[in-house]
Every structure is written in C-alpha cells, then in structure tokens.
Amino acid sequence: MKHLFRFWRLKYSVFLLLFCIALGSCLQFAKKTPIAIDPVPSVVVASANKPVAPIPLAIALDRQKVALGEKLFGDPLLSRDGSVSCASCHLLSLGGTDRLPQSIGIDGLKGELNAPTVLNSVFNFRQFWDGRAETLEEQIDGPIRDRREMDSNWPDIVAKLKANHDYRQQFHQIYPEGITPDNIRNAISTYESSLITPNSRFDRFLRGDEKALSTTEKEGYQNFQAYGCISCHQGVNLGGNMFQSFGIFGDYFTDRGNIKKADLGRYNITQKESDRHVFKVPGLRNVAQTSPYFHDGSADSLAEAVKIMGRYQLGRSLNPKEIDEIVQFLNTLTGEIPTQLKP
Ligand code: HEC
Numbered sequence: 168m169k170h171l172f173r174f175w176r177l178k179y180s181v182f183l184l185l186f187c188i189a190l191g192s193c194l195q196f197a198k199k200t201p202i203a204i205d206p207v208p209s210v211v212v213a214s215a216n217k218p219v220a221p222i223p224l225a226i227a228l229d230r231q232k233v234a235l236g237e238k239l240f241g242d243p244l245l246s247r248d249g250s251v252s253c254a255s256c257h258l259l260s261l262g263g264t265d266r267l268p269q270s271i272g273i274d275g276l277k278g279e280l281n282a283p284t285v286l287n288s289v290f291n292f293r294q295f296w297d298g299r300a301e302t303l304e305e306q307i308d309g310p311i312r313d314r315r316e317m318d319s320n321w322p323d324i325v326a327k328l329k330a331n332h333d334y335r336q337q338f339h340q341i342y343p344e345g346i347t348p349d350n351i352r353n354a355i356s357t358y359e360s361s362l363i364t365p366n367s368r369f370d371r372f373l374r375g376d377e378k379a380l381s382t383t384e385k386e387g388y389q390n391f392q393a394y395g396c397i398s399c400h401q402g403v404n405l406g407g408n409m410f411q412s413f414g415i416f417g418d419y420f421t422d423r424g425n426i427k428k429a430d431l432g433r434y435n436i437t438q439k440e441s442d443r444h445v446f447k448v449p450g451l452r453n454v455a456q457t458s459p460y461f462h463d464g465s466a467d468s469l470a471e472a473v474k475i476m477g478r479y480q481l482g483r484s485l486n487p488k489e490i491d492e493i494v495q496f497l498n499t500l501t502g503e504i505p506t507q508l509k510p
C-alpha cells in the first residue's frame with residue numbers, strides 16, 4: 168500500500184512537472200509575441216496578472232566585493248592611458264549614463280552608440296543593445312578592449328593593479344587567487360548588481376499604494392498597457408527581457424537616413440536577415456533621467472521617443488494628450504539609488 172502511494176505520488180509529481188514546463192513555455196511564448204493592438208483601451212490598471220514587477224527592495228551581495236567593484240568601476244587605471252573609467256560614461260548622478268547621443272572614450276574618440284544605463288542592468292536578460300553579452304561579467308571585456316572606449320587589455324590591467332598596494336591587499340582579502348581578470352570582472356559585476364533603484368512611485372503603486380500615482384499617471388499606465396507598449400516593455404525593468412525589431416510599422420532607418428553598422432543591431436552578431444535592426448528592448452526604469460534616447464541617441468525628449476514608438480512600433484499616431492499621459496507615467500519609474508551608493 169505504502170509503495171503504491173509512493174508510486175502514485177511520483178507519477179503525480181512528474182505530471183505536475185510536465186504541466187508546469189508546458190505552462191512555462193506558453194507564458195514564455197506569450198511574453199515574446201507582441202500582443203494584438205487593441206484600439207480601444209481595454210486593459211484595467213492594476214489588473215491581477217501583471218506582466219511587470221517591482222524592483223526588489225534589496226539584493227543580498229558581498230559588501231567587500233561591492234566596495235572593491237565600486238573602486239574599480241571609477242578607476243581610470245583600467246584604460247590604456249589612465250584617462251577613462253567605466254564611470255566616465257556611466258555616471259550615477261546622470262541616471263547611470265553620460266547623457267550624450269554617442270559616448271566619447273579614450274583620445275576623445277566617439278562611438279556609434281548611446282550608452283544605456285548601468286542602473287538595474289542586473290535584471291536584463293542580455294547586455295548591450297545587440298545583446299551580445301550574456302552576463303554582466305562577460306559585458307566588461309567590451310569597453311575594456313574597445314579602441315574608442317578604454318583601449319586596454321587584461322595583462323596590462325592586472326600588472327597595473329598588482330603594482331598598487333591597496334588593490335593587492337583588497338583582492339587578497341576577498342579572493343584567494345588575488346588579482347586576476349576573472350576576479351576583476353566578478354568585483355565589478357557584483358558592484359553593478361548593487362545598482363538597483365527600488366521604491367519608485369510606480370513600484371509603490373504595484374505594491375498596492377493606490378495613492379502613489381496621480382490620475383493622469385494612472386491614465387498613462389493604462390495607455391501604456393492598452394496600446395501594447397507593455398508587450399515589449401515588460402518584466403522588472405519594463406524592458407530588457409526580449410529582442411525586437413525597431414521599425415515594425417514603418418522603416419525608421421530609411422526615414423532617419425545615414426544608416427551605420429551599429430544600426431543593424433543583432434544582425435551584426437548573427438548575420439541573419441531576420442535580425443536586421445533588431446535590438447534588445449531597453450528597460451524604462453529611470454528613463455526620465457537618461458535622455459537622449461534610442462541606440463542612436465536621436466530622440467532628445469521622452470515625448471519625442473514616445474511619439475516615435477507609437478508610430479514605428481505600434482503603427483499608431485498618438486495625440487499630444489496621450490503622449491503627455493504616457494510621459495507622466497514614465498516619470499514615475501524613477502527609483503531610489505541605494506543610500507550607501509548615492510553620488
Ligand atoms: C566610452 C564610454 C563607455 C565606457 C568607458 C564604458 N561604457 Fe559601458 N557602455 C557604453 C556604451 C556606448 C554602451 C552600449 C554599447 C553597445 O550596446 O554595444 C555601454 C553598455 C554597457 C552595459 C550594458 C547595459 C545594457 O543595458 O545593455 C553595461 C552593463 C556597461 N556598459 C558597463 C560598463 C562597465 C562595467 C564599464 C567599465 C569596464 C563600462 N561600461 C565602460 C559606454 C561606455
């Protein structure tokens with residue numbers, strides 16, 4: 168009898184597991200497929216099954232690693248000539264960006280892309296506009312090596328850090344192997360993981376505080392859902408969890424002109440025709456602080472970015488009132504930088 172019960176339980180668990188996997192893939196599929204665009208606002212604000220989630224109030228991290236990572240992040244010693252640090256282009260006081268259309272690195276060289284924020288980057292499913300780095304750790308090699316960013320290499324960086332007494336001591340306190348490229352990456356990415364901005368007014372609303380948003384801001388959120396922005400901008404970051412083509416309802420790039428390699432997006436990685444102009448959907452957390460917008464830094468204001476999104480991603484001409492409501496909603500996504508990290 169006991170055996171029979173155990174067998175039944177096992178069968179039941181297997182069934183439950185298969186069911187969960189099937190449900191999981193359906194949800195995954197639903198997540199990646201933009202929902203049909205409904206001209207009539209039909210989605211209720213604060214509905215039960217939200218495709219968005221608040222940022223956790225805290226993430227448990229090794230404080231020593233965070234402190235070492237913070238120091239490395241701000242240290243120009245990581246660049247070839249000691250002139251550029253990660254923080255040169257990702258300033259916490261500027262929403263984790265440089266507020267330039269295209270970033271400027273070593274020797275005053277200009278890149279082709281707008282710097283995305285490092286804030287909440289830990290929640291992105293991939294890093295970079297084209298998603299070529301799977302993790303924050305992997306991402307770091309990009310700027311370190313880039314001729315127009317830091318133009319350095321690991322042997323040089325390790326040698327420079329080893330020549331510094333404080334770094335030697337700090338690394339050995341945390342890592343038995345001391346200063347290695349892996350440990351440098353680990354410290355920097357742990358620091359980046361601490362750069363989360365919880366407790367925005369929107370998150371307080373999601374957690375049940377109805378008064379955290381004004382009526383207009385709630386209208387904005389309703390538009391954001393009803394028009395289908397949320398089919399791409401979703402998850403904890405309201406973005407950062409899928410790739411999408413830029414220019415679904417119109418040829419953004421031909422209209423803008425002067426197409427560059429960086430405009431090809433994921434195509435540069437996969438060489439697949441279907442990936443031409445495909446980008447990681449950017450997160451919208453703190454978006455009020457990170458102008459200019461888009462991978463090309465072409466939109467100066469949120470209103471302009473929202474208008475372009477309506478036109479090219481939804482085939483919808485948004486009127487000034489609708490745009491204003493959405494912009495007011497986007498303004499509620501500004502969170503708090505953890506106190507110990509305030510710039
Ligand atoms: C010269 C300016 C510059 C410097 C220096 C720089 N970055 Fe960036 N960062 C950028 C740009 C531009 C991008 C977008 C590049 C791309 O998508 O190909 C970016 C992308 C990122 C991303 C991906 C975010 C996302 O949402 O995809 C992270 C994380 C990041 N940088 C962290 C760092 C770290 C860590 C360092 C130092 C090791 C660093 N950056 C140095 C300009 C810079």
Ligand code: HEC
Binds near residue numbers: 391396413461476
């Ligand atoms: C089909 C997917 C999709 C839909 C729908 C969509 N977006 Fe986007 N959004 C993207 C992609 C992809 C980008 C990045 C484009 C680029 O720069 O290459 C983006 C970029 C943005 C940006 C700029 C963020 C930054 O940091 O540069 C904002 C703001 C934005 N979207 C808001 C909206 C709003 C508001 C709506 C609804 C009116 C919307 N999006 C609808 C996919 C989408």
